[in-house]
Amino acid sequence: MRQFFCNIALFISLLFVGANAWADDVDDLLNKGANSLVGEDIQQAINYFNLAIQPGIATHLQMVSAYSGLCASRYKISLIKKDSKLNLQAIQDCDKAIFLKSDQQSVYRMRGIAYLTYGNFEKAVSDLNVAVALEPSDFLSIQNRGLAKARLGSYDDAIVDFDRAIELKPSNPWGYYNRGRIQAILSNYEQAVDDFSAFIRFNRKFALVYMHRGRSRLRLGHYQQAVGDFYEAIRIEKGDKSIAIAHRGITLYMLGRFDEAAVDLAKVVKLNPKDMESRFWLYLVRTRLGQPKNSTFTANGGVTKRGTWAGEMSAYLMGHGESHKVLDMVRATKDDVIRGERESLSNFIFGEWAAVQGKLDVASKWFEIIVNKKGLKPPWFHSAKQQLALLQNQKNVMRSAAEQEKLAEKVVAVFKEAQQKNDKKIAVDKVKEIDQKRDKVKLTLQRHLTKLPKQQVYNSAATPDKKGYVFKLASFGQLTNAQKALEEAKLMGYKANIQSIMVKGNRFMRVWIGPFSDLQKANEARDLLKQLPGRSPGKVQFR
Numbered sequence: 117m118r119q120f121f122c123n124i125a126l127f128i129s130l131l132f133v134g135a136n137a138w139a140d141d142v143d144d145l146l147n148k149g150a151n152s153l154v155g156e157d158i159q160q161a162i163n164y165f166n167l168a169i170q171p172g173i174a175t176h177l178q179m180v181s182a183y184s185g186l187c188a189s190r191y192k193i194s195l196i197k198k199d200s201k202l203n204l205q206a207i208q209d210c211d212k213a214i215f216l217k218s219d220q221q222s223v224y225r226m227r228g229i230a231y232l233t234y235g236n237f238e239k240a241v242s243d244l245n246v247a248v249a250l251e252p253s254d255f256l257s258i259q260n261r262g263l264a265k266a267r268l269g270s271y272d273d274a275i276v277d278f279d280r281a282i283e284l285k286p287s288n289p290w291g292y293y294n295r296g297r298i299q300a301i302l303s304n305y306e307q308a309v310d311d312f313s314a315f316i317r318f319n320r321k322f323a324l325v326y327m328h329r330g331r332s333r334l335r336l337g338h339y340q341q342a343v344g345d346f347y348e349a350i351r352i353e354k355g356d357k358s359i360a361i362a363h364r365g366i367t368l369y370m371l372g373r374f375d376e377a378a379v380d381l382a383k384v385v386k387l388n389p390k391d392m393e394s395r396f397w398l399y400l401v402r403t404r405l406g407q408p409k410n411s412t413f414t415a416n417g418g419v420t421k422r423g424t425w426a427g428e429m430s431a432y433l434m435g436h437g438e439s440h441k442v443l444d445m446v447r448a449t450k451d452d453v454i455r456g457e458r459e460s461l462s463n464f465i466f467g468e469w470a471a472v473q474g475k476l477d478v479a480s481k482w483f484e485i486i487v488n489k490k491g492l493k494p495p496w497f498h499s500a501k502q503q504l505a506l507l508q509n510q511k512n513v514m515r516s517a518a519e520q521e522k523l524a525e526k527v528v529a530v531f532k533e534a535q536q537k538n539d540k541k542i543a544v545d546k547v548k549e550i551d552q553k554r555d556k557v558k559l560t561l562q563r564h565l566t567k568l569p570k571q572q573v574y575n576s577a578a579t580p581d582k583k584g585y586v587f588k589l590a591s592f593g594q595l596t597n598a599q600k601a602l603e604e605a606k607l608m609g610y611k612a613n614i615q616s617i618m619v620k621g622n623r624f625m626r627v628w629i630g631p632f633s634d635l636q637k638a639n640e641a642r643d644l645l646k647q648l649p650g651r652s653p654g655k656v657q658f659r
Contacts, residue, residue: 123143133423142174142182158196159187176216182214191230206230206233221250225257232264240264255284259291289318293325296332303492305332323353327360334363336373337498341369358387358549362394370499372595372616373623374401387657389416392426399433403472410434425449425458429465449495460486460494467500471507478505506596588654589645591624597627601651605629610641629653 122232149164165185168174174182186208194202211225228243244261247254262277278295285291289565296311312329319325321491330345346364350357365380381398402409412432422428422437425445431437442462443547449455467482486500589605589612592598598614605612605627629645632638638656645653 142168142170142178142499146178146185148179149182149189153185153189153192158189158193162186165189180213180220180244182218183209183216184220184226187213187223187226187230191226191233195233200234203230203234207234207244219250221247221257224250225260226253228257228264229260230423232260232267237267241268249310253284255288256289258284259288259294263294266294266298266301271302274298278525287318289315292318293322296325296328300328300332300335303335305335306331310337321352323349323360326352327363330363330367331495334495335493335497337501339367339499343367343371351461356387358384361387362391363392364494366397369397369401370496370658371623374404375616377401378405378407384411385416393461394432396433396461400465400468400472403469425462429462433465440470442466457493457494460489460496464494464496464500471503476507480504483507506599519613545657566602583659584633585635585656585658586628586630586632587638587642587656589627589629590653591626593622595625598627601627605645610645631659 129186143435145164145168149161149168150163152161165182167186168182169179171179171279184272187206190202190206190209193262194200194206204470207230208644210230211221211222214227224243227248228240228247231237231243241261241264244257244264245537247257251257259281262274262281265271265277266274275295275298278291278298281288281356282291282295292311292314295591296315298307299308299311309329309332312325312332315322315325316329326345330342330349332344332637333339333345343364346360346367349360350364353360361380362384365377367383368374368380378398381394381401384394385398388394392413399409399412402412413434419474422431423445425442428437428442428445432439443459446455446458446462449458461515463485465480467479467486470476470479470482483500483504485506486494486497590601592601595614602614610629611631612627612629615628617624617626629641630638632641635656635658642653642656645651
């Protein structure tokens with residue numbers, strides 16, 4: 117932008133070169149105004165350009181220079197003060213300059229950009245069309261015309277302009293940034309990520325570009341990369357960080373890093389008490405962590421008034437509201453974009469809340485709505501899809517639990533018969549028939565047919581004791597792998613749980629077996645599990 121104003125100042129200087137000697141005082145004022153504009157002394161520049169407007173004394177070109185200088189100066193100070201009245205005055209100054217000389221490309225560009233900032237996008241496109249016609253290689257005019265077209269909803273035309281601006285000036289990062297914004301609007305998230313990454317190669321200190329890239333990665337389901345972007349946005353941002361922290365907290369929730377998510381979301385609630393959406397996520401994560409949660413919606417000035425979307429959702433999570441009332445409030449939202457976002461978020465929260473409570477069928481119903489809905493996918497689409505697959509697997513395991521128990525009883529009966537008759541062949545032949553019905557039983561038993569166990573392999577699952585003998589079955593980098601190992605242990609009748617830990621910035625999932633009431637049983641279980649493929653249990657310990 118500084119280069120743009122320098123160009124304007126140069127244009128002003130060139131206009132009055134060769135003026136009549138009697139107008140030297142005006143020349144001096146224009147020179148001082150141009151220098152003040154470049155030197156960022158904007159108010160002084162305005163004073164000089166106003167003094168240069170001397171009808172009857174200033175030449176025609178000097179008047180054009182003065183009004184052009186006023187246009188540039190007032191536009192720049194309108195950006196600093198965020199004053200639309202000054203912006204309008206800048207447009208009026210450009211009008212006068214164009215009236216006096218109608219073929220000045222830089223003035224059309226200046227007025228077009230001023231119209232763009234003022235919000236009159238049709239006139240911005242019109243002026244920038246003239247600027248491009250007068251100078252087809254002016255990438256700034258083309259780039260700003262793309263912005264105006266984007267504001268008018270002509271996204272494809274805007275991308276054409278951004279493509280051309282980038283072609284003319286590949287080293288200008290804003291072409292990539294603007295194109296990335298439009299690609300994200302069009303749901304072309306991979307292209308958006310590429311453009312934001314291109315911008316970052318030129319400028320690594322712009323927090324907002326990391327926010328936009330993180331949001332695009334969130335939509336793609338690249339949660340780990342999105343977290344990295346939100347971390348960087350928070351690090352760079354000097355002002356309000358609450359939006360970036362909220363996004364990081366939600367993404368950490370998607371990754372199952374609930375302890376870190378809780379810290380971020382609690383911080384957001386303090387920074388921005390009116391952010392009820394962050395309170396919903398905080399309530400969910402506190403429930404998952406077993407933390408106190410009753411004050412989540414009321415602390416730090418929260419609002420739980422019924423008859424609003426936030427109030428009905430708060431009531432639903434606290435157990436005295438209903439989902440259909442939440443959705444009624446969503447449907448009453450007039451803004452289409454906000455209504456769509458709230459509906460998808462509500463469905464996801466319903467699914468998460470049902471999953472937390474162990475209502476697998478209910479959770480699946482809500483996640484299916486998100487996954488199967490046509491159109492724009494919400495940021496939690498991929499998480500909902502993963503959750504749906506996980507829930508389906510859990511339901512399959514639960515449906516087979518009764519069959520597994522019956523098969524286990526049959527296997528135990530076979531072992532007892534074989535022990536009584538001291539005939540290992542009986543166990544081998546009869547277990548083969550059972551194995552054909554259930555591969556998981558076969559996987560568990562096939563390595564132990566040559567050695568009859570002294571203890572029953574399948575013990576009934578009891579409520580875990582507070583203390584006892586335990587051992588670590590394995591550690592995993594992926595939650596899904598840890599859950600598979602957990603299910604395997606439980607199908608064998610052992611109590612098990614998953615512990616999430618951080619090691620040098622990386623998260624691992626430890627699967628613990630136990631507790632057992634005595635050391636011998638723990639060691640027998642460890643020896644048995646040690647023979648399963650890919651399992652290397654740790655030492656038995658008491659805790």
